[in-house]
Amino acid sequence: MPFISSTGNETYTCLPDLLSHMAEGQMTELRANIRTCGLIYFPMVGYLLKIPKVEVETPDIHISCLEFAFTETKIAYYRNDTTRTLDRRYGDVMYSIVDTETTIMRQLQRRLLIHAQSLLRASQFAAEIDCLCSLAIAAKSKDWKKPKLAENDLIRIRSGRHPIQKTRCKSIIKNLFYADASNHRITFLTGPNGSGKSTYMNQIALIIYLTQIGSYVPAEEAVISPLDAIYILTGTGSEKEDDYSAYISALHSVSVALRTPTKRTLLVMDEFASVIDKWELNALTTAMVEFLLNLGECPFAVIATHNYGILKHFQVSGPRVQYLTMKTTTHEGKLLCLYEVTNGITSESEAIAIAKNIGLPLGVIERALELRNSPGVMNVKFVQPRIKKVKKAMKILRINIANNNTTLLENMQNLFCRHRHRRRLKLKNDSRSSH
Numbered sequence: 374m375p376f377i378s379s380t381g382n383e384t385y386t387c388l389p390d391l392l393s394h395m396a397e398g399q400m401t402e403l404r405a406n407i408r409t410c411g412l413i414y415f416p417m418v419g420y421l422l423k424i425p426k427v428e429v430e431t432p433d434i435h436i437s438c439l440e441f442a443f444t445e446t447k448i449a450y451y452r453n454d455t456t457r458t459l460d461r462r463y464g465d466v467m468y469s470i471v472d473t474e475t476t477i478m479r480q481l482q483r484r485l486l487i488h489a490q491s492l493l494r495a496s497q498f499a500a501e502i503d504c505l506c507s508l509a510i511a512a513k514s515k516d517w518k519k520p521k522l523a524e525n526d527l528i529r530i531r532s533g534r535h536p537i538q539k540t541r542c543k544s545i546i547k548n549l550f551y552a553d554a555s556n557h558r559i560t561f562l563t564g565p566n567g568s569g570k571s572t573y574m575n576q577i578a579l580i581i582y583l584t585q586i587g588s589y590v591p592a593e594e595a596v597i598s599p600l601d602a603i604y605i606l607t608g609t610g611s612e613k614e615d616d617y618s619a620y621i622s623a624l625h626s627v628s629v630a631l632r633t634p635t636k637r638t639l640l641v642m643d644e645f646a647s648v649i650d651k652w653e654l655n656a657l658t659t660a661m662v663e664f665l666l667n668l669g670e671c672p673f674a675v676i677a678t679h680n681y682g683i684l685k686h687f688q689v690s691g692p693r694v695q696y697l698t699m700k701t702t703t704h705e706g707k708l709l710c711l712y713e714v715t716n717g718i719t720s721e722s723e724a725i726a727i728a729k730n731i732g733l734p735l736g737v738i739e740r741a742l743e744l745r746n747s748p749g750v751m752n753v754k755f756v757q758p759r760i761k762k763v764k765k766a767m768k769i770l771r772i773n774i775a776n777n778n779t780t781l782l783e784n785m786q787n788l789f790c791r792h793r794h795r796r797r798l799k800l801k802n803d804s805r806s807s808h
Contacts, residue, residue, distance in 0.1 A: 512589035520595035532593035564699030565723035604630035636670035
């Protein structure tokens with residue numbers, strides 16, 4: 374039998390050559406009975422001689438030197454003197470390697486635990502140095518500028534840009550932002566879908582955050598006062614969550630942000646509770662902004678919204694509230710987003726125009742325009758039959774029937790809302806009872 378190194382890894386590496394060489398010897402010994410055979414190693418089983426079933430008449434082949442082990446679909450496995458010698462000499466080599474590795478790992482763990490605190494501190498220092506080096510490289514390669522810290526309440530960003538956007542876009546639009554102790558404490562941001570509102574808000578938050586940690590920033594100029602907290606409130610709710618769970622999650626985030634805000638707090642709200650009803654969202658957003666404005670020290674807040682009805686409510690708030698919007702234009706009948714911020718309010722989401730640009734079927738676009746341009750939803754053909762059925766049901770239930778379809782719709786909505794509320798309460802009570 375050939376000799377190979379007793380080192381586990383070397384043994385395992387050399388096994389194919391060893392078994393091929395020894396299989397040739399087995400062929401010589403068994404040539405009178407079989408035409409082909411081979412040697413194989415199975416972890417936890419050992420070394421076996423494999424012979425095609427077609428070579429034998431029965432699994433227990435009548436060769437005195439072979440001991441039957443088991444069969445597979447087309448192969449029968451046997452033990453003989455050669456496989457037993459391999460078992461004694463090399464053993465279960467794979468699990469010997471695993472046992473050795475496990476022993477070494479445990480020894481290493483014990484030695485590392487003795488110096489765990491020192492190693493953790495060294496790791497933290499290394500991570501901090503790595504972050505500082507990364508920020509320095511980014512600042513130099515991306516032409517970032519050194520920000521200034523303002524003693525008074527001030528956020529002034531000139532020609533700011535998103536720190537990551539440049540890596541994905543050939544050209545970017547630089548935008549400004551301004552808020553101070555008396556002016557623009559609350560900023561409402563409007564614009565069509567896909568016009569860059571979220572990117573602009575993230576840009577503001579990232580530039581302010583980079584300033585707070587002492588980094589250079591992606592802007593021509595940044596003068597920012599120290600802040601004590603930054604809250605990012607965005608749309609919540611994953612596919613696994615229902616609307617009610619997402620709504621509770623959104624309210625929890627808002628509750629944390631509104632608990633102890635100061636004049637040095639920044640709130641960024643990007644359609645944070647879009648899962649709830651439009652009217653409820655309007656009321657909730659209005660109440661929150663009123664709460665912030667009525668504080669003795671109003672925090673900085675940037676709020677993106679498609680609920681244009683609430684904006685008129687704050688026009689009497691004076692210079693503490695500013696209105697920004699994302700510029701757009703049209704070219705050859707298509708809406709083009711310029712990704713540039715300007716003063717003003719955009720009262721249209723341009724959802725249908727965006728859908729057309731993306732490539733929705735023309736039939737869908739035309740039908741959407743037809744519905745949008747109808748005098749009222751009650752005049753749409755497929756609604757009228759349902760209106761008649763609802764009126765008949767309300768008459769049977771002895772509910773006052775309004776002649777005005779709009780009032781009828783409001784009554785229906787109130788009924789559905791009350792029913793939904795009762796159903797949620799019932800589900801909640803049933804859940805408590807089951808526990």
